[in-house]
Amino acid sequence: MEFLVRSENRLPADTPAERREELRAGERTRAMELRAEGVLKRLWRVPGRNATVGLYEAEDPAALHDALMSLPMAPWLDVHVEALATHPQERTS
Amino acid sequence: MEFLVRSENRLPADTPAERREELRAGERTRAMELRAEGVLKRLWRVPGRNATVGLYEAEDPAALHDALMSLPMAPWLDVHVEALATHPQERTS
Amino acid sequence: MEFLVRSENRLPADTPAERREELRAGERTRAMELRAEGVLKRLWRVPGRNATVGLYEAEDPAALHDALMSLPMAPWLDVHVEALATHPQERTS
């Protein structure tokens, strides 16, 4: 099933650049793994913000939760998940 | 998977009593069927309101959607669904 | 560019079934055309609601507006559009 995931990054503005880079690099690596596993299907930036909207696929909300919590930036992310239903237009096409 | 479903009934206050009763009876019958099928697990009233909170179980959001739309009162219900993840405390118990 | 489009259908609950079906059929036909044109890329149902979330692609907000207003149900839709930026992860992959 698919989920729309809105994520605001609350990492404090005064985080040392090194630490920030380390977290970003780890975030990117883990995100790429989630892409390879088919969990992260699309990712967009909310313009002007340190925030993203992502389209995820997971077996159920618990599996999605585990995937999101595996991101190194997770402790600073303010995440809202919306479970979506495939629209009949797409089921039949 | 389980869903928390909050439902506000917007049936207009001036709906004729007969029509209202007919809808309520149909609603009850269909709700009992959903209980029998294991889709509707618990139902509460929000005190003071024509509104309910329900605990539903369905295979995915599309199946939940179909179940909710099968209720005769559906056209007047303002529904908000929250997909929940089983807590590890319960997975291990 | 891509847009996330949230659309609540406010067609009154007491709309005659015939009229409702006519609008739904027209909506489906037009949506299929927008898919064929590459404007409508994905469409989901918000479970429990007469509402959708869609992923659209259009040259600019004016083109998106025209596409959305071409839907027969447009006068009853309460639409919120969010312009999204491709994430660098996807630009480089």
Place this chain on the structure above:
Amino acid sequence: MEFLVRSENRLPADTPAERREELRAGERTRAMELRAEGVLKRLWRVPGRNATVGLYEAEDPAALHDALMSLPMAPWLDVHVEALATHPQERTS
């Protein structure tokens, strides 16, 4: 009577891992006691968040308050309680 309890965990992201684990372990132990006492009936995770939704049973709001405040994580929890009424469908079944 039953209560729906929504709880956001505001423990700061920079809490030392040890302290965090100690609190989590204490939280789990106390939660298990509340389950054994029949106060905590169900617990779900809100996917993507350090947050839970729980179904509690207590004699009255004061007893619920005492139970919630007995959790070691209580000083960091942002809790919202909703008192629910048993639905007639369940009273008669």
Place this chain on the structure above:
Amino acid sequence: MEFLVRSENRLPADTPAERREELRAGERTRAMELRAEGVLKRLWRVPGRNATVGLYEAEDPAALHDALMSLPMAPWLDVHVEALATHPQERTS
């Protein structure tokens, strides 16, 4: 247990004066009965609005719901209930 009950009266402004008076008289009569029964303990007007705040006492949320729904104006009332816990300051005094 005690409940704080906020109630907005949505009776349409174009309701005939007679009907409105009949409802108000019935409302007052029923409210007086609830007072006599100890269910309605205090009632205030929200200044400038056709709205009230009330302090109710009932055995549980279901009993409160039944009391509120027994008011003739109930179909037009938009009610929000908050279950309150006696403060220790008052328990000991």
Place this chain on the structure above:
Amino acid sequence: MEFLVRSENRLPADTPAERREELRAGERTRAMELRAEGVLKRLWRVPGRNATVGLYEAEDPAALHDALMSLPMAPWLDVHVEALATHPQERTS
């Protein structure tokens, strides 16, 4: 005149226990004085929160303000006041 006063206590979770107890004791003492003066008429806890709802009586909003600011915890309280009007049902009874 009467006021409904909602008060969220924002004292930081990491306040030393001693300081917290000192403030709580002072708060209790001052609250008891306000009760004795007829200013604080009722006090409830919002279950699950470090928050209260109180019913106060004061000559006017300025007098209420002074009473609330005399509480030792005042600098950490997030307070919302609602001025209420005696309902005619109570004026005539």
Place this chain on the structure above:
Amino acid sequence: MEFLVRSENRLPADTPAERREELRAGERTRAMELRAEGVLKRLWRVPGRNATVGLYEAEDPAALHDALMSLPMAPWLDVHVEALATHPQERTS
């Protein structure tokens, strides 16, 4: 005591011009009386809206409520009242 009163006029847009004018004239007459009595001290328009902000003075919220309900447009007004405390800067000047 003084109150800030925000008032949105919800008179339906399709109200016949005559009826609207009659109500407006009555509103103006009554407002002038309230000015003469010292109840209505200032009145502003919220630009672009059929709404006002007013500064009122009344003995208590009940007296304010009666004044506001005496306006012919009252059944269509959505009113929010805020009780204000004279600032010490003005008490001493």
Place this chain on the structure above:
Amino acid sequence: MEFLVRSENRLPADTPAERREELRAGERTRAMELRAEGVLKRLWRVPGRNATVGLYEAEDPAALHDALMSLPMAPWLDVHVEALATHPQERTS
């Protein structure tokens, strides 16, 4: 001075096409006059909605109010005005 004006058009969806066109034509004519007078400086559509954002210039809020109320569609517009201050970057450039 300049104002940002957000305007949602609430003309009912079932307004006859003729009446709607008549209003739109009048709206356009009046808007063009306001442009010519230098009152309406820019106008955008909110994509997907029957809504606009406009940049207006007027001597003061009362003059802006009169300009907005001179639009034939005014009775159906839900308008929010924000008074803006020229930024020093532009004052000095």
Place this chain on the structure above:
Amino acid sequence: MEFLVRSENRLPADTPAERREELRAGERTRAMELRAEGVLKRLWRVPGRNATVGLYEAEDPAALHDALMSLPMAPWLDVHVEALATHPQERTS
């Protein structure tokens, strides 16, 4: 033109008393100057809060901004400004 100015004081609760007093004294002095200049016309306290509502008069929003920023407490104030239009009732009286 007149503005309604709502101002929440966010000075941290743990600000040393001396610093707080110094700021308050400066605030008072500057406010008195703004009164003398006719910029600050009325000032109220929001009861129970470290917050005020003020009625200001200034040539335009930029002049108001400069006046508000001249207050020593400005860096800690969360301010919302509403530009108001003189009501015709007052223009003609």
Place this chain on the structure above:
Amino acid sequence: MEFLVRSENRLPADTPAERREELRAGERTRAMELRAEGVLKRLWRVPGRNATVGLYEAEDPAALHDALMSLPMAPWLDVHVEALATHPQERTS
């Protein structure tokens, strides 16, 4: 395409004056460059706040994002972007 950009500056109130000035100077320089490039078309201050509303033009949301993130103050800005569509009135004029 054009964007309306609302930006709240959350730079802590206790930032040393030097650091603040350095950031402001850098901000101004970069803003002037964005003006020269035609990206920043207008900028207003929200009166009473450390906040701005800007009218930007960029090829797409990603280009706007890059422009906004190039501002030295970006880590402290809370930004909301709204993509606007040119109104037909302006397309034809």
